[in-house]
Amino acid sequence: MFWKAxxxxxxxxxxxxxxxxxxxxxxxDVMGFPGSFLDRSIYPDGEFLLDKPLxxxxxxxxxxxxxxxxxxSETAFAGTQALEVDLIRLCAEEIAGAAPGxxxxxxxxxxxxxxxxxxxxxxxxxxxxxxxxxxxxxIVCSEDTHYSVSKAANLLGLDxxxxxxxxxxxxxxxxxxxxxxxxxxxxxxxxxxCVLNMGTTMFGxxxxxxxxxxxxxxxxxSYRIHIDAAFGGFIYPFTMQTHRFxxxxxxxxxxxxxxxxxxxxxYGTGIFLARKGLMQHVCTEAATYVHGKDYTLCGSxxxxxxxxxWMILQAYGSEGGKAFICSLLDRTDRLCQGxxxxxxxYFREPGMNVVAMRAEHIPVEVAIRFxxxxxxxxxxxxxxxAVVMDHVSxxxxxxxxxxxxxxxxPSPLP
Numbered sequence: 001m002f003w004k005a006x007x008x009x010x011x012x013x014x015x016x017x018x019x020x021x022x023x024x025x026x027x028x029d030v031m032g033f034p035g036s037f038l039d040r041s042i043y044p045d046g047e048f049l050l051d052k053p054l055x056x057x058x059x060x061x062x063x064x065x066x067x068x069x070x071x072x073s074e075t076a077f078a079g080t081q082a083l084e085v086d087l088i089r090l091c092a093e094e095i096a097g098a099a100p101g102x103x104x105x106x107x108x109x110x111x112x113x114x115x116x117x118x119x120x121x122x123x124x125x126x127x128x129x130x131x132x133x134x135x136x137x138x139i140v141c142s143e144d145t146h147y148s149v150s151k152a153a154n155l156l157g158l159d160x161x162x163x164x165x166x167x168x169x170x171x172x173x174x175x176x177x178x179x180x181x182x183x184x185x186x187x188x189x190x191x192x193x194c195v196l197n198m199g200t201t202m203f204g205x206x207x208x209x210x211x212x213x214x215x216x217x218x219x220x221x222s223y224r225i226h227i228d229a230a231f232g233g234f235i236y237p238f239t240m241q242t243h244r245f246x247x248x249x250x251x252x253x254x255x256x257x258x259x260x261x262x263x264x265x266x267y268g269t270g271i272f273l274a275r276k277g278l279m280q281h282v283c284t285e286a287a288t289y290v291h292g293k294d295y296t297l298c299g300s301x302x303x304x305x306x307x308x309x310w311m312i313l314q315a316y317g318s319e320g321g322k323a324f325i326c327s328l329l330d331r332t333d334r335l336c337q338g339x340x341x342x343x344x345x346y347f348r349e350p351g352m353n354v355v356a357m358r359a360e361h362i363p364v365e366v367a368i369r370f371x372x373x374x375x376x377x378x379x380x381x382x383x384x385x386a387v388v389m390d391h392v393s394x395x396x397x398x399x400x401x402x403x404x405x406x407x408x409x410p411s412p413l414p
Contacts, residue, residue, distance in 0.1 A: 001094050001237065005317025014083070014314075015053035015307055021079025022062050022303075033076065035300075037061050054308055062303030069104045070279055071292040077303055084306035090313050092273050095237050096255055097248035104279045107259075107306040109298050110270040111230030112148035114256035115195065117272050117282065117297045118226040119152040121254065122193040124281035130222065132191045134158055138184050141195040142172045144203060146228060149195050158193070159184070170205035170347060174215055181219060192216070192223040198245045199232025202375050202385055203347050204354025206232065209244050213251050226254045230270065232352060233257030238325045239351035253278060259309040262325075262353075264390060269305045272296075324390075328353045331397060332388040338401035342408065347383075356383040363407045370400050 006014075023030055025037045037043075043059045062077040068085050088105040092098040108114050119139060126132045138159040141149050145162075153160040161180045163172040181192070194216075196207040209225075216223050227245050229236070234257060236243060246252060254274040259265035279295045287294040316324065332353045339346055345358040359381045362372065367384045374381030388397075 001241065002318045003090060003094050003313070005320050006314040008315065011311050011314040012053045015057060015080075015311065018079035018083050018307070019053070019057060019060055021082075022060060023076035024060065030076070033063070035061060035063055054304065054311060057304040057307050060304075063300050064107070064303040064306060065290055065294060065296070065300045066292050067104055067106050067279060067295040069106070070295060073292045075291065080303040080307055083310045084303065087306055087310040087313065088271070088273070090310075091257060091271050092247070094318065095233070095246075095257075096273055097246040098273070098275075099247070102276045103247065103273055104276055104295075105271060105273040106296055107301065107309065108270040108272050108296065109268050109301065110260065111146065111228065111256050111258045112151065112270075113297050114230070114258075114270045114272040115146065115148040115226070115228055116152040116155065118254045118256065118274070119149070119156060119158070119193050119195070120297065121274060121278055121282045122224045122226065123156050123158065125224065125278060126191040126193070126222075128281055130191060136188055136190045137193060138189045138191075139193045139195065140177075140180070140223075142170075142197065142200075142207060144170055144200040144205060145195055145197060146201050146230065149228075159189070161192075165205075168347070170200070170203050170349075171208055172212065174211060177212070178215060178219070181216070181221060185221070190222060192221055194223050194225045195228055196225060196245070197232075198227055198229035198236050198243075199349070199352055199354070201231055202354075202373075202383065203356045204231060204349045204352035204387075205347070206236065206243075206245070206349050206352070209249070209251075224253050225251050226256070227252055228256050230256050230258040231261060231354070233271075234259065234262035234321075235325050235328070235353060236351055238322050239329060247273075247275065259312070262328075262389075263309060263312050265309045265312055266305055268302065269309050271309070328388050328390070331392060331394060334394060335386065335388060335397050335401075338397065342401070342405055344404070353388040355386045355388070357386070358382070359384055361408070362404070366400075366404050366407050369403060370396075 038059050038061050062080045066073040068081045069088050092103040134157050138161050139153050140161045142163050142165050163177045196209050198206055257271040259269040260267045282295050284294045344361040347356045362384045372384040375383045
């Protein structure tokens with residue numbers, strides 16, 4: 001996992017060059033697209049954007065409809081599409097361990113779309129390759145899995161098998177998983193669409209992929225695996241480089257990453273990755289007016305968002321990314337050390353920057369004061385979550401621990 005950082009002048013020049021390879025609505029005779037540059041009420045004078053390439057890209061408003069790693073796309077936006085292809089290369093090869101050219105992917109609206117895209121792809125692959133109908137399929141995931149998987153089950157007409165997890169380690173209960181699979185097979189289920197987590201939303205927990213696949217292999221069931229790394233995809237590979245949650249593992253078919261979390265990209269920058277040969281199962285043949293057809297769930301999407309993520313990865317390089325992640329983990333360690341001193345129970349996955357604190361140890365007024373997130377908004381929460389992001393400074397952590405200490409023991413000092 002290594003790529004060099006690029007000087008600001010270098011990646012800004014690359015974005016300007018990409019824009020010159022795109023159609024320029026203000027300079028060319030363009031009559032066929034139902035789109036244009038951003039409305040003049042937003043940018044009445046574009047001259048000030050000349051030295052701000054991402055803002056210039058937003059103003060030019062490229063549409064990245066389609067999957068540019070897979071087939072030819074709309075030639076009007078070839079310049080910025082090439083930057084997206086390079087972004088997918090960085091994510092797939094350098095971060096997700098894929099062999100060169102053995103993957104497809106695109107920048108989506110977020111992790112929810114990516115997870116739905118993956119399960120849509122898996123469902124269609126089971127139907128096309130194995131001849132299985134939706135009634136013969138079921139989705140398998142842990143109870144801590146993101147709610148987007150429940151959305152996907154509803155949209156795709158698939159049954160959902162939710163595996164309970166241990167209260168202390170947040171790992172799937174394997175006897176329960178085995179029983180669920182046995183019952184599903186007795187009801188005619190022959191294929192399983194499995195979602196495993198590299199960092200759950202509430203706990204940052206990471207599923208045990210080897211224990212999971214060992215159980216399924218022993219039962220001789222047909223399954224496919226998607227990795228939801230929306231939370232952990234841009235942190236866990238940097239902190240746990242020997243993990244088994246990427247394309248180096250032959251059982252992994254696809255992955256979700258979210259650049260608008262750890263990379264601090266604009267919202268709407270989820271990244272979907274799949275092994276080469278799988279996205280054909282979601283080709284929308286009816287999209288005849290789209291050059292190269294469409295393989296995505298969203299269709300039209302912002303090219304500027306892809307360019308923004310590409311700029312971030314180029315600015316940091318892999319070593320800069322590791323240094324940034326280490327700074328987050330150092331602050332997370334400080335938070336956990338303080339909680340230990342106060343006797344506060346919490347869950348934290350090694351290598352992650354998420355700390356889920358037992359609610360009985362966190363007064364509600366402290367949680368509200370520091371905008372902690374509960375595991376449920378209806379009824380009493382069991383956990384309050386903190387995520388140590390770039391803006392969560394050591395001073396913020398120190399204030400939190402001081403306020404928490406005072407709230408838990410309000411007696412005056414002697």
